[in-house]
Amino acid sequence: MNKGELVDRVATKAGVTKKEADAVLTAALETIVEAVSSDDKVTLVGFGSFEARERKAREGRNPKTGDKMIIPATKVPAFSAGKLFKEKVAPN
Numbered sequence: 001m002n003k004g005e006l007v008d009r010v011a012t013k014a015g016v017t018k019k020e021a022d023a024v025l026t027a028a029l030e031t032i033v034e035a036v037s038s039d040d041k042v043t044l045v046g047f048g049s050f051e052a053r054e055r056k057a058r059e060g061r062n063p064k065t066g067d068k069m070i071i072p073a074t075k076v077p078a079f080s081a082g083k084l085f086k087e088k089v090a091p092n
Helices: 003-014 018-037 083-089
Strands: 042-044 048-055 058-061 068-071 074-081
Touching: 003 018, 018 042, 018 048, 074 083
Parallel strands: none
Antiparallel strands: 042 048, 048 074, 058 068
8 A cells, every 4th residue: 555545545434635735744654754853752652652763883795796784774764564454463
């Protein structure tokens, strides 16, 4: 499902126009990105949590030459699915 299809379904479920659903979805996603990039954790109960995680520096190899190289430490976005989401995807 792409963003357009998601907007269509949200508009139908919420009983709003596609334009309104797109505006709300875009604002929600932008707010989550801004919060996570500011080192805040965003938790949506039942859905999951978005946060920034530190990835340690590590040794890697240049795929072209095979030479060893150091991959620097960095921050990456991460998502952890909530209990209800996990249960819906893989019921017991």
